[in-house]
Amino acid sequence: MTDGRRGCMEAIRVFTLVAATITTGLSAGLFYAYACSVMPGLRTTDDLTFIQVMQRINVAILNGWFLLGFLGALVFTALAVALHLPADGHRVLPATLGALVCYSGSLAVTRIVNIPLNNALAAAGDPERIADPVRVRGRFEARWVRWNTARALLCTAALGFLCWALVLHCHTTAN
Template identity: 65%
Template sequence: METARLASLIAATLATGLVSGLFYGFSVAVMPGLKRTGDRTVIEVMQRINVAILNGWFLLGYLGAFLFTALALALHIPSDGREALPALIAALVCCTASLVLTGKVNIPLNNALEKAGPVTRIGDPAAVRRAFEGPWVRANIWRTLLCTASFGFLCWALYLHGG
């Protein structure tokens, strides 16, 4: 049982770190870089990223962060390692909030961008960009902060688990 507790905690920490890093990369590099480009470029690049990111490796990290954190929490409840429970609960709350935010804001914006159609056929690319970019970037900053907080709580739980 101890091996399963530690393994789930390590898996949760790694998956959350990867997702946090992905969102951070968008916050500090991808979106600021795209901000300096034309409307059609932003639309086309984000449409392509939204298709490319839907793969098994992304889903393993994205869904794994939640599932492994929930598993680590469940496995720590009946253990002697209860001192890690507050950190695990906080990590799961932050991870869940990030998933909800993504589902309520980022994914619908991605879907709307896709529904705009091929970039060459969009009549008013500036309007499509305005409807997408600002709200998407703000939500991404929040999910970056939430995932980073979750990662920090998981690191703390690892410390408490081993201490």
């Protein structure tokens, strides 16, 4: 590989690692904020308020900025893995693979647990017309909180792996 091509590949690898780290950090921060402030803050509200707020948040969060971080973390991390498959990138490969596994785990939790719970909460309808809001909240809150904490931990682990990958990449290119 020529020096120019090698330099271009290194720039792409660094950009991809940085983009993966930033987008994963955004997702980790979001789940952390829910775990440490949003859900504890809602814990003391009445059932109707809790349902109404969560329904509104679940609608508002589905926007381009959220999706950029949420899906961008998967895309950039997978790309970082692919770009570090060649022999000259192998030193960083275990850390990027660890990040991809952890982030994919958080997506699996989201898909299998949190989204169905959000959908069930939305299907309950207008909080003012719910016959048994205690039951609706009870079927949602504890399970959603528990699995959101798992997502926060998985995303934080992925972020840690990506930070380590950046350290390894910088150390490798400095030598």
